[in-house]
Amino acid sequence: MEIRKYAAILAKNWILVVVSAMIGLVAGIGYSLLVTPEYQSRTQLYVSVRSEAGTTGELAQGATFSSKIVNSYVDVIRTSVVLEPVVNQLGLDMTPAELASRIVAVSPSETALIDITATSTSPETASQIANAVGESFKNVVQTQLEPDKETGVSPINLTTTQTAMIPSSPVSPNLPMNAILGLLAGLAIGVLIAVLRDTFDTRIHSLEDVKNVTDTPLLGGVIDDPDASKNPLIIRTKPNSPRAESFRALRTNLQFVNVNEQASIFVMTSANPGEGKSTTSANLALALAESGARVALLEADLRLPMVHKYMGVEGNAGLTDVLIGKAELNDVLQRWGRTQLHFLPAGRIPPNPSELLGSDRMNKVLDELSATFDFVIIDAPPILSVTDAAVIGHGKTGILMAVAAGSTRKPELQAGLSALEHAGANVVGVIVTMLPAKSAGRYGYGHYGYGSAIESNEVTEAANA
Numbered sequence: 018m019e020i021r022k023y024a025a026i027l028a029k030n031w032i033l034v035v036v037s038a039m040i041g042l043v044a045g046i047g048y049s050l051l052v053t054p055e056y057q058s059r060t061q062l063y064v065s066v067r068s069e070a071g072t073t074g075e076l077a078q079g080a081t082f083s084s085k086i087v088n089s090y091v092d093v094i095r096t097s098v099v100l101e102p103v104v105n106q107l108g109l110d111m112t113p114a115e116l117a118s119r120i121v122a123v124s125p126s127e128t129a130l131i132d133i134t135a136t137s138t139s140p141e142t143a144s145q146i147a148n149a150v151g152e153s154f155k156n157v158v159q160t161q162l163e164p165d166k167e168t169g170v171s172p173i174n175l176t177t178t179q180t181a182m183i184p185s186s187p188v189s190p191n192l193p194m195n196a197i198l199g200l201l202a203g204l205a206i207g208v209l210i211a212v213l214r215d216t217f218d219t220r221i222h223s224l225e226d227v228k229n230v231t232d233t234p235l236l237g238g239v240i241d242d243p244d245a246s247k248n249p250l251i252i253r254t255k256p257n258s259p260r261a262e263s264f265r266a267l268r269t270n271l272q273f274v275n276v277n278e279q280a281s282i283f284v285m286t287s288a289n290p291g292e293g294k295s296t297t298s299a300n301l302a303l304a305l306a307e308s309g310a311r312v313a314l315l316e317a318d319l320r321l322p323m324v325h326k327y328m329g330v331e332g333n334a335g336l337t338d339v340l341i342g343k344a345e346l347n348d349v350l351q352r353w354g355r356t357q358l359h360f361l362p363a364g365r366i367p368p369n370p371s372e373l374l375g376s377d378r379m380n381k382v383l384d385e386l387s388a389t390f391d392f393v394i395i396d397a398p399p400i401l402s403v404t405d406a407a408v409i410g411h412g413k414t415g416i417l418m419a420v421a422a423g424s425t426r427k428p429e430l431q432a433g434l435s436a437l438e439h440a441g442a443n444v445v446g447v448i449v450t451m452l453p454a455k456s457a458g459r460y461g462y463g464h465y466g467y468g469s470a471i472e473s474n475e476v477t478e479a480a481n482a
Contacts, residue, residue, distance in 0.1 A: 041203015335364030
């Protein structure tokens with residue numbers, strides 16, 4: 018993974034990383050405050066061989082012997098023969114084995130010194146244990162390990178070079194160290210979670226994500242606006258906003274896409290509901306009309322039409338009525354204000370939208386519109402919910418796939434494009450909606466109400482007439 022991608026992941030998840038680091042810091046400090054402090058005290062012994070005015074050679078041999086034997090003595094210090102008298106002397110509430118876990122005996126390299134360190138929750142006890150272990154060890158060496166059989170005096174002399182003092186501060190917990198370790202651990206965990214989160218997150222977040230999923234041309238992205246639901250026609254209500262400009266940029270890219278020799282007819286769909294296809298259709302049509310092009314906007318989502326609400330138009334009569342022969346196209350096609358945009362609402366909700374949209378009458382409607390307008394924008398249902406978008410004007414239309422950043426998952430985009438491909442549709446591009454500004458109503462198909470739908474036989478016969 019590239020460093021730039023890691024940086025992008027951390028930038029996107031910086032709150033998670035910071036919070037994780039702070040939790041680690043607090044945990045480190047909390048541990049230090051809650052754990053019982055421990056103190057250490059150290060005594061030091063010097064091991065030598067008794068020599069009475071010996072020669073230089075004898076003294077050297079004695080020193081060599083002392084430095085070698087101390088390694089064995091270090092192991093003896095933590096045995097019960099040394100520690101049991103200490104337990105009895107100090108009245109410790111522990112066994113010699115438990116005391117051994119609190120004793121550390123070492124000999125600095127190539128010396129005849131032995132350092133005995135005792136650890137306890139009490140500074141006084143730590144000092145007492147260290148000194149008592151040193152004295153007990155002296156006694157064991159002189160009376161049990163190295164006694165002279167003739168004189169009874171051990172040839173090994175142990176001298177205390179440093180008495181264990183009462184420590185003034187604990188050795189643990191080390192609050193600054195624990196705080197730093199907690200901070201680093203929390204930071205590492207936060208980064209790990211961020212990377213794993215990105216690895217297993219299949220949602221599309223950027224234009225780059227779309228490029229990694231499909232070779233279908235990427236036409237552009239639409240910047241998200243928290244107030245989009247209140248201002249769906251951003252081209253009119255906030256013409257100078259970044260979101261409005263993103264629609265104009267999309268318009269420019271779309272003008273280079275040729276679907277047929279006459280008008281450019283585009284069907285706007287998405288993988289799932291709620292991905293912004295309807296607002297994109299409306300604003301794109303407005304942006305095209307704004308440039309002087311003659312534009313027809315069709316509300317072909319005959320299951321859950323929304324565009325007429327955005328346009329502020331009554332949808333009682335519209336495309337459905339034309340397709341069943343109950344109205345003429347010119348009677349229901351409405352000019353929107355003083356613009357070059359004409360709008361055809363969905364009209365009544367039929368029981369068989371797919372049959373209507375794939376009918377000969379629908380093809381005739383598209384032919385009539387293409388003869389009059391430069392662009393025809395058709396808002397269709399999501400392709401993974403129903404197949405309506407794929408049956409509209411075979412060979413006449415180009416499919417635009419709307420993908421919602423932060424919502425649509427990569428497999429869903431792939432499935433939607435695959436469904437269109439299998440249906441023989443001409444997918445001309447992908448549009449990423451709801452892009453965060455820094456990077457640039459639930460649909461409810463399962464709850465359609467057909468109570469007001471017109472009779473199925475009437476619709477089918479009229480559509481195929």
